Structure formats: structure tokens, C-alpha cells
Amino acid sequence: xxGITQSPKYLFRKEGQNVTLSCEQNLNxxxxxxxxxxxxxxxxxxxxxxxxNDFQKGDIAEGYSVSREKKESFPLTVTSAQKNPTAxxxxxxxxxxxxxxxxxxxxxxxxxxxxx
Amino acid sequence: xxxxxxxxGPLSVPEGAIVSLNCTYSNSAFQYFxxxxxxxxxxxxxxxxxxxxxxxxxxxxxxxxxxxxKYISLFIRDSQxxxxxxxxxxxxxxxxxxxxxxxxRLHILP
Numbered sequence: 001x002x003g004i005t006q007s008p009k010y011l012f013r014k015e016g017q018n019v020t021l022s023c024e025q026n027l028n029x030x031x032x033x034x035x036x037x038x039x040x041x042x043x044x045x046x047x048x049x050x051x052x053n054d055f056q057k058g059d060i061a062e063g064y065s066v067s068r069e070k071k072e073s074f075p076l077t078v079t080s081a082q083k084n085p086t087a088x089x090x091x092x093x094x095x096x097x098x099x100x101x102x103x104x105x106x107x108x109x110x111x112x113x114x115x116x
Numbered sequence: 117x118x119x120x121x122x123x124x125g126p127l128s129v130p131e132g133a134i135v136s137l138n139c140t141y142s143n144s145a146f147q148y149f150x151x152x153x154x155x156x157x158x159x160x161x162x163x164x165x166x167x168x169x170x171x172x173x174x175x176x177x178x179x180x181x182x183x184x185x186k187y188i189s190l191f192i193r194d195s196q197x198x199x200x201x202x203x204x205x206x207x208x209x210x211x212x213x214x215x216x217x218x219x220x221r222l223h224i225l226p
Contacts (some may be wrong), residue, residue: 040124045214104208105162105206106162107160108159110159112157
């Protein structure tokens with residue numbers, strides 16, 4: 001089945017530690033995205049990438065880093081500089097179609113990150 | 117004025133009722149409209165996607181867009197307990213800017 005796989009489902013971070021969240025998709029989508037979801041707030045965009053080896057900051061990129069070495073993979077690192085990392089992190093992907101209409105994003109099932 | 121407004125609920129309705137969920141927006145640049153359903157501890161699941169004013173139907177779900185009033189709705193007919201979830205609207209511009217509503221929590225009472 002095609003889809004987006006996020007791992008791990010739950011992750012705990014110690015003070016001063018960097019942690020990496022995995023996102024893999026087998027939908028052959030060009031674009032991938034990372035969002036953060038906090039209670040009572042909408043999804044906020046952290047980083048996005050529309051092509052391999054290129055990515056752009058979203059609205060709340062500070063304290064996070066990404067890489068896009070393969071089309072299928074878009075890992076997110078939450079660095080120690082992110083002072084409030086406890087949240088539900090969602091990865092999404094979409095087709096990039098410049099000719100026809102924009103295509104909607106499809107999401108993985110998220111990683112819940114907590115501070116120890 | 118916020119770009120997208122969505123009542124957080126919770127909205128509780130009896131099983132079998134018609135549910136109406138709504139979002140209003142302020143930016144006329146939004147051209148693509150989506151509704152997602154999100155169960156607890158899961159990612160959002162795309163329910164409906166449309167880019168024109170009017171109605172789009174898929175099974176028990178109908179998405180309605182009124183660009184002149186900047187108002188979108190999702191109707192659920194014959195609601196079931198399994199429809200209990202948070203529903204997110206999402207609006208996107210042609211240059212890929214996307215804004216999500218904060219979501220409406222829906223409870224269908226058996």
C-alpha cells in the first residue's frame with residue numbers, strides 16, 4: 001500500500017539532546033512537508049521541500065533542521081535550540097503539478113515528541 | 117482578522133443527524149479548498165478537495181464553497197459514531213501557500 005510512514009510513533013528527548021524524526025513516502029510525490037500541531041492551534045509549517053537537495057523554511061523553522069537527499073525521505077531534526085519541542089509532528093507529501101491544479105497534501109500518522 | 121476562522125466546538129449531534137461544519141476566510145487568493153478528518157493520535161486524512169464554487173459530493177459528504185462570501189462548509193449526512201473526530205479545513209493559494217483551520221471537534225452520540 002502506498003503511503004507515508006513516520007517513525008517512531010512516540011519519542012522522548014532529554015535536555016540538550018538532538019532527536020531526528022523519520023518520514024518516508026512511497027507515493028512518488030515530489031513535495032514533502034513538516035508540520036507541528038499543538039493543542040488548540042492549527043498546523044504550523046516548519047520546513048518544506050519540493051525537490052531533492054532543496055528545502056525551504058516555513059513559518060517556525062527556528063530550532064529545527066531537515067535534509068532531502070532522497071525523494072522518498074525527509075527527516076526532521078529537533079535540535080537543542082528548540083526550547084519548546086513538545087508537540088505532535090506531522091509529515092505530509094504532495095504531487096507538484098505546475099500545469100494543472102494544485103494537488104492536496106497527504107499526511108502520515110505523526111510522531112509525538114515529549115521532553116523527559 | 118485571522119486568515120481562516122473555524123469554530124473549535126465541540127459539536128455534539130445525535131446519530132443519524134446532518135452535520136454542518138464551516139470555515140470562513142479573508143484572503144481572496146485562496147483557490148483550493150480541502151477538508152481533512154483527524155482521529156485522536158492520528159494524522160489528518162483527506163476527505164474532500166475542490167477548487168470551484170458550488171457543491172461537491174462524495175458518499176455521505178458534501179463540500180460547499182462560496183467564494184463570494186469566503187465561506188466553505190462540509191456536510192455529513194446520516195452521521196455515524198465513527199464520524200466522531202476533529203475536522204480541519206485547509207485553504208491553498210495558487211503559489212502553494214496553505215493555511216489550516218484549527219479544527220472542529222465533532223461528537224456523534226449513539
